[in-house]
Amino acid sequence: MKVLLVHPNFPGQYAHLLPALVARPGVQVVGIGARRVPVPAGVALHVYEPPPPAEGATRRARAADAAIARAERVARIALDLRRQGFRPDVAFSHIGWGDTLFLKDVFPEAALLLYAEFYYGASGADVGFEPGKPPTIEDAVRLRAMNMPLLSAMEASDWGIAPTAFQRDRFPDWYRDRISLVHEGIDTELCRPDPAATFTLPDGTTLRPGDEVVTYVARGLEPYRGFPSFMRALPALLAERPRARVAIVGGDAVRYGRNPPGHATWREAMLAEVGPLDPARVHFLGHVSHEALHALFRLSAVHVYLTVPFVLSWSLLEAMACGALVLGSATPPVQEVIEDGRNGLLVDLFDPAALARRMAEALADPARFAPLRAAARRTVEERYDLRRIALPRQMAVLDALAARRRPPQFTGPAP
Numbered sequence: 001m002k003v004l005l006v007h008p009n010f011p012g013q014y015a016h017l018l019p020a021l022v023a024r025p026g027v028q029v030v031g032i033g034a035r036r037v038p039v040p041a042g043v044a045l046h047v048y049e050p051p052p053p054a055e056g057a058t059r060r061a062r063a064a065d066a067a068i069a070r071a072e073r074v075a076r077i078a079l080d081l082r083r084q085g086f087r088p089d090v091a092f093s094h095i096g097w098g099d100t101l102f103l104k105d106v107f108p109e110a111a112l113l114l115y116a117e118f119y120y121g122a123s124g125a126d127v128g129f130e131p132g133k134p135p136t137i138e139d140a141v142r143l144r145a146m147n148m149p150l151l152s153a154m155e156a157s158d159w160g161i162a163p164t165a166f167q168r169d170r171f172p173d174w175y176r177d178r179i180s181l182v183h184e185g186i187d188t189e190l191c192r193p194d195p196a197a198t199f200t201l202p203d204g205t206t207l208r209p210g211d212e213v214v215t216y217v218a219r220g221l222e223p224y225r226g227f228p229s230f231m232r233a234l235p236a237l238l239a240e241r242p243r244a245r246v247a248i249v250g251g252d253a254v255r256y257g258r259n260p261p262g263h264a265t266w267r268e269a270m271l272a273e274v275g276p277l278d279p280a281r282v283h284f285l286g287h288v289s290h291e292a293l294h295a296l297f298r299l300s301a302v303h304v305y306l307t308v309p310f311v312l313s314w315s316l317l318e319a320m321a322c323g324a325l326v327l328g329s330a331t332p333p334v335q336e337v338i339e340d341g342r343n344g345l346l347v348d349l350f351d352p353a354a355l356a357r358r359m360a361e362a363l364a365d366p367a368r369f370a371p372l373r374a375a376a377r378r379t380v381e382e383r384y385d386l387r388r389i390a391l392p393r394q395m396a397v398l399d400a401l402a403a404r405r406r407p408p409q410f411t412g413p414a415p
Helices: 017-022 059-083 137-156 165-169 227-240 266-274 290-299 314-321 352-364 366-383 386-402
Strands: 002-006 028-033 044-047 090-094 111-115 159-162 179-181 213-220 245-251 282-286 302-305 326-329 345-347
Touching (some): 002 017, 002 059, 017 028, 017 386, 028 059, 044 059, 059 137, 111 137, 111 386, 159 165, 159 386, 165 179, 213 227, 213 314, 227 352, 245 290, 302 314, 302 352, 314 326, 345 352
Parallel strands (some): 002 090, 028 044, 159 179, 213 245, 213 302, 245 282, 302 326, 326 345
């Protein structure tokens, strides 16, 4: 089987799939991406230069213009591959950014599989979710324009994969019937509890299991991941729990949404709002290594994961696999994974007072919540385990497409 993997941030969501394919006898893997990264031996990665912002494009046309520009660069590489004799059985490409758009034209004989991450809309998800901020006609126009390249990719594709039911169900009915529910998978051998875990803070303090440690993790410290609510909850928490320390992982760059008005970053904006926080107790760690992140999950007394209805972060499931007590927002797709009081705790995303109370409860009586930690890990083992569930399902989809069969949809959790 010959497989073409396309992702601008290669390997992206194929991080686990790529080495599994390479290890499989008789499989040839070729990649196309917009950055040069190390790849397993035997994988040919072809890199394109991302196009500059379009000059003269209207604000509403920018997404489509950028997508077409990327698609053209990917298509040129694909044409070169075809001229060199490469004919993939399956081309697997992320639906976003535009890379997918012309692949079916270059490789009409290939089955085109989309990583169907998210379909935009002015209702039912991230936009208009915050109370008092209903979507505007400008939002609806912007999102419809953003969906234009996605619709073209969907029309050309043969099948899709979505990691959560919430993300799958964002797509139109006519395409949803061509989506398999397959998460990328969590390595539960790597992500596992460790009672001897430690993490040393920049000030030299070493954190250990049993300490009153609150953790918060997001790629970007921003409203999409509930950062304002978390910050608003900290003064009350710190006052009630004088031994508590807070470890915040994430960068200041906004990944989703907009920068705060009048401030350079959301961290600056929230510190201006809530006032100074004791730097000996509240630690902004920036980005840390994956190994360090897992150490934090293992020793965390309570891990806070907040999000508007949007793409589910891997960090949530990795924290659960490490045995963390997760306090999450009562929003989809978090509710798809966590049941309040069974394998974690849930709180209203926009209620900082309730968030502070629940964090304090978890710190005050850790033994009471120990069963939730064990249940959290079981949830990941039973539904998202990389080797037992995710990779076999991904391979089943690829094998079916390569054989020109209809893939299984895997509409529910693993048995």
